Amino acid sequence: MAVNPATAWPTLPVRPDPATDAVLASGLIEELSYAFGGPFHILLPDAFDTNLGAMRAALDEAGVDGFVYYAKKANKAALWVERCAVHGAGVDVASAGELREALGHGVRGEHLVVTGPAKGRDLLLLALRHGALIAVDALDELDTLITTALTGTVRPARLLLRCLPPTQPHSRFGMHDAELSTAMARCVQAGDAVRMEGFSFHLSGYAVQPRTDLAGHLVDLCLKARARGLKAGCVSIGGGLAVSYTDADSWHTFLDEQNSNHYHAGKSFRTGDFYPYHSPAAGADALRALLAAHPEGHGRSLATLLKDSGVALLLEPGRALLDRAGATVFRIQGVKDRDGYQLLTVEGTSLSLSEQWFNSEYLPDPYLFSQSADTPASGTWPASIGAATCLETDMLTWRKVPFRRRPRIGDLLVYPNTAGYQMDSNESPFHDLPLPPKVVVESTSRRPRWRLDRHPPS
Template sequence: MAVIPFPGARGLTLPAHPDPWLDTLLHGGLPHELAYAFGGPFHLLLPERFDAGVAAFRAALDEADVDGRVYYAKKANKAAAWIERCAAGGTGVDVASLGELREALGHGVRGENIVVTGPAKADDLLRVAVLQGCLIAVDALDELDRLITLAATTRPARLLLRRLPPAQPHSRFGMDDAELHTALERCREAGDAVRMEGFSFHLSGYAVRPRADLAGELVDMCLTARALGLRADRISIGGGFAVDYAAADDWERFTHEQSPADYHAGKSFATSDFYPYHSPVAGADALRAILAARPGGRGAPLAARLRDCGVILLMEPGRALLDRAGCTVFPVQGVKERDGYGILTVGGTSLSLSEQWFNSEYLPDPVLLTDRPVGAPSPFRACVGGATCLESDMLTWRKVALATRPHPGDLLVYPNTAGYQMDSNESPFHDLPLPPKVVVEAPGGRTRWRLDHRPPA
């Protein structure tokens, strides 16, 4: 088995951070065995990496001596493996639909460990969430009214009031100052029908300072709510913890050098179209930075304010918990040459690599696997298309640099795809089956695999 990396000397590249354990796994015969068994593309899941991600966030809370709760944002990946890990380890789950809520409950996550987000939640979702004792982030006054009415005939509803970020006034999520004032009065008047436990926000982007500033504001709002007799002992800062896919130098070079000439058909991407594939502060380190920041640039750090005010910090990372927790494997079906570069067609579609369906590109370099003898390197540049009849079905518009010409039966592996890439937009277009998800674990150093307990739709 040969693993053929992309040499930096030829073509525009963005190598992912080294991953020795994944390299070892790919060097074995497992990928080709699975490709033969499934007859098409598949996803590899590495749940031990998910466990490590959760542990890192908890460690950041412990280091700051902050009482906090981690909720996995389920929308980042549909696999059951992550929810099973949450149930076993007491990690919370963030859901936004009745289907997601049922999945979490069905895999053993207790209702009290589930937070229900999303705008304008349907009555059926609210009903099950109340009955199961979930924490509900209320997005609007009419939703609050429906929730109070429902709770009056079932059981008390646990809720957070979602704040419209002042820095993002055009966001469709959350309530402004006047609406929050009304919401607090309605919670007070509802009496025992509701347990108003605090506030939350949905903030776009990955910057540390805006999250710390808004978190500090929510702490003050908790004190105001307590003066009205409400519980208000926790805040949620949502997700938005960046993932660092690539080295700083590689990312800077890529963003400065990329041009339409690097892409099939002269495709053009602005740097702003891309996810920030390098982040100097990512994952649990971003949480550390938020806790160390002084809200508004003054006073005590956020961690101290949380402790002093007895406020619990909730967070809902998705992509950050799935960092390096999976990859996607596509079999090469055909190779042609055009205008001095190759066009690869792989089994499957770009619907299983979701970034391309948001007018963007998934940039970490894929890796070529072959089980045939490979001689001296013979550089070959190629874009990568899916096996559909759509011109736009491109996994990689970029002419990626391969060390050798691929052949049908070789495999192309996209690294670090567990977070939002694998299944956000998957569809059985052309009646192509959805790629199965394969859970890979190494108990006692022995590599074992099984299919994920949630079969493809």
């Protein structure tokens, strides 16, 4: 296959990750690929613990009373809920199944927050019985909750009122100011049946200042709610703390260079549909930036405003707690030569990587590992990667990734840093292909040891 060495092939390398590199260097992934006979995910609990500790440290540094909930939707593995139970963190759930899963893995009921729209009575009743905090999305939901609390539960309903972001007025989530005022009146009227603990919101995107502005507005609402006799002692900012997968130069160079010629079948993407794979303030640093910024209309930082008002900050990160906490492995089972590039087919489906949801794709460069003793000659070998299914559009990577050597059947492709949303948000047993198992990998002094998720050590 002729490859034009003068062609510029955009790349997107991930930031250094010694923990993942150590697993890859150990030879474990080759053993696991043989054992499972298909794609699989590796999970790294130490990274989750580190990210959670960094979030808590950011709150402590700012002197802000706060609580971190893990947004369970970001990854269905039991491991992360187990880590929350060990460390006394919370879990953000949006269904009865997720709630039961969190309870079953040791998370206390009062450490759960129930989000999502139009919650059914069964979910509300389960949350009430276990003392979970409930983010109420609409007035009819509030009425259902109050009625349920008044007829047969032994605890008051702990709730937040979810705000419709003024900057995103077309969102289908939350209540506008007039509805919030009505909701507060109904909470007052309900008396001891409810405990209105504050307000919540979730903003699309990852910008810091809009979150600070809306959090400041909700602190003001807490003070107004207290004047009406409500507890109103906390504000939840939801998630939206970015993860920075790559460095600034790599990201901006990629955006400048990439075009439809760099994708299989001339596929094109709107750059605005790509996740922002670099962010100047990410994870715990994004939280620090948010706390240090001044909300609109206030002459002091959000941290100072929270402290002066006696309001706690709740947050529900998902992806940010899973940064560098896992990777996904596929085996190559077919190679075709095309005009100037290769088309690889791997075991499994692209639905194990979820950016297809957004008419986008997961952009960080996969690693190529040879299982052959005779390593092929080095060079530039661009290749796009498709799944073992009968759909033209079932592509893991439309982009022609420039590998340093020629991919071959039996080689492994490792997609780095996939724990946040990529592993299972869109998975499907299409063609009766099994869902990729999740493997918990723990560091030891000799070599990594592993177990299947949902089979914790005794």
